Amino acid sequence: MTWDWNFAIQIFPEIASAIWVVIGITFGAYIFSLIFGLVLTFLRRSSFKPLSMLTYGFIEFIRSTPPLVQLFFVFFALPSLGISFDKYTAGILTLGIHYSTYLSEVYRSGIESVPKGQWEAAKAMNFTKTQTWINIILPQAIPPVIPMLGNYLLVLFKETPILMAIGVGEFLQKAQLIGAEHFKYLEPITIVGILFLLLSYPSAIFINKLEQRSKLTFGERKH
Amino acid sequence: MGALEKDLIMIRNSKRQPAETLVSYENVTKKFGETEVLKGINLEIKRGEKVALIGPSGSGKTTIIRMLMTLEKPTSGIITIGGEPLWHKKTASGKLVQADEKHLRKMRSDIGMVFQHFNLFPHMTILRNVTEAPIHVLGLSKEEAHARAVDMLTKVGLGDKLDAYPSQLSGGQKQRVAIARAVVMHPKVMLFDEPTSALDPELVGEVLQVIKDLAKKTDMAMILVTHEMDFARDVADRVVFLHDGQIEEQGTPQELFENPKSERLQAFLKRFLKR
Amino acid sequence: MYVYAEIIPKIAPGLIVTIEILLAASFLALIVAFIAGLGRISKFTIIRKLIAIYVELFRGTSLLVQLFWIFFALPAFGLQLSPFFAGVVALGLNYGAYASEVVRSTILAIPHGQTEAAIALNMTRWQRMRLVILPQALRMMLPGFGNISIELLKGTSLVSLITLTDLTYKGLMIQNTNISYTFPVFIVLLILYFIIALPLIIAVRKLEKYASKGVAQA
Secondary structure, three states: OOOOOHHHHHHHHHHHHHHHHHHHHHHHHHHHHHHHHHEEEEEEEOOOOOHHHHHHHHHHHHHHHHHHHHHHHHHHHHHOOOOOOOHHHHHHHHHHHHHHHHHHHHHHHHOOOOOOOHHHHHHHOOOOHHHHHHHHHHHHHHHHHHHHHHHHHHHHHHHHHHHHHHOOOHHHHHHHHHHHHOOOOOHHHHHHHHHHHHHHHHHHHHHHEEEEEEEHHOOOOOO | HHHHHHHHHHHHHHHOOOOOOOEEEEEEEEEEEEEEEEEEEEEEEOOEEEEEEEEEOOOOOHHHHHHOOOHHHHOOOEEEEOOOOOOOEEEEOOOEEEOOOOHHHHOOOOOOEEOOOOOOOOOOOOOHHHHHHHHHOOOOHHHHHHHHHHHHHHHHHOOOHHHHHHHHHHHHHHHHHHHHHHHHHOOOOEEEEEOOOOOHHHHHHHHHHHHHHHHHHOOOOOEEEEEOOHHHHHHHOOOEEOOEEEEEEEEEEHHHHOOOHHHHHHHHHHHOOOO | OOHHHHHHHHHHHHHHHHHHHHHHHHHHHHHHHHHHHHOOOOOOOHHHHHHHHHHHHHOOOHHHHHHHHHHHHHHHHHHOOOHHHHHHHHHHHHHHHHHHHHHHHHHHHHHHHHHHHHHOOOHHHHHHHHHHHHHHHHHHHHHHHHHHHHHHHHHOOOOHHHHHOOOOHHHHHHHHHHHHHHHHHHHHHHHHHEEEEEEHEEEEEEEHHHHHOOOOOO
């Protein structure tokens, strides 16, 4: 067996210590995308055609192009326009914008599943647009899609290693540094894989349970 | 396996069946989890006999025919076809073991079934629905299968719809195709699971007519699970009334419909017949 | 703009590599998807469990980690794959796992009455699958496959990090040689990836409509 247990145990703490960076980036980006995703959904629904078309184009473009290239764009290309970010901010911003496009689709499907009668009842009771959204539509649109939203948190988490390309010190980056230093890559990278499994598998099961409960409460939805 | 041993003893002890018995159920029970749906069914179907199974929903009538079609496995008891056990098979040394898929396939070739919800294959034309099994299961050539199918589809009144897809047909038409599809395999026993229950009332008659014609013109045995009492009276040689997993009463249609003996049957008939 | 015209021919070889890897990995993913998807509903428990482990392993870890493991860690077992092969294997196994779920779930979504009708006609298990279930399921798989292929395209950019000279790698090289190229290069990259994705996006839209016809309603 070519696996070196001593080495693995020795390097584990250093790799695992990246967890704070990972958590910070994952949740930073996720919160950004939760908010910006909702913004995009509203922009897409705008009655001002050019704006809604532009948003649609933006969403499709960002969704269909590689986040790695978007990362390079934000970190390397934007400075030539005078917009500079440190690598952590660049990472959070890129992932945040990238996943906000997915979340905006999730929000959209949730909103479209709210029965038309709700809009009509709100109008009949003379609610303002804002009141309609906050009191009637969103409270019905969001709970059924929470499992989907949770699913994207996991997906985002698994995307964080691409940030190593701009030197962000997350799991894989630490593993690569150790590997390059000792010329032993098996243990470091395997440990990263195990860390991901340990963190994502229970969460995936949890989200699955959420989805079953959501189906029971809200019925089958068409995405 | 206590149940298997009991069945073994039963087969050894069971009396010789008369030559014309095609299907037999001996002390067949069926449990779904904790619920006992069939509590000991003893039933014999003779060659060419048309038997109607009637009874309230939940009485187990559908389960009885599904077990014959190998869609459900009996919890205990023996079902035989042509004297040979269906769910068990004899090994070379004469011992009885659970039937494997090979044995089930051999026995299944004598049974056909028409389903309540038709179950036509939506990605095939009507013609292909009817020729597919003759070609792949019976090994008929394309021409033979085609000829059989066209003949059968014409008999059920759909000779002009050969290239249509199931989604383009009405419920009554779909069921007639389903009947053609099953009959074309020349089974010895045809099972009908509430063939008209899923149809709009005005389409029921055309399907019942096809089944009546089949009953008159072929020597297939038939087991019909149905709620159409007039139809049962017309077609059946024997009517079996099931209640709560057991056979309450059976006899000719005249006996059962005109002179119901059991109270439950009388109550049941009151709900269905207008006389 | 002059700069853009300069960049395109320099970046073109990378485009070829990207498309090569896209096609090879998609092919592998498709094969894996059917083997794993069908295996997951096999009657043999051991096959089901083994495939479940594979699927959960690849879905539960990051694609980049898998890529690096195959390229950097496998040599410890004596297996040194070229960047191209490592990329194809990682992308194929990863997206194959996701696609296998599409295969599995569409097969399970076919109403049970179809299987029962096929049993009633005395078809063998394989005939049921081949003649009745799979043709219907395949229609439903197409949109899912289409979406996964777009994800796969995005995933190919990661091979630049194991020194495969794909589109992204070429872009990085170009902006390395001339810092003033940075902004145009990455814009061109994004647009090129989008152009490759466009037919896939349109195909998925069309497939989503096609998939809902010709399937048995439960």
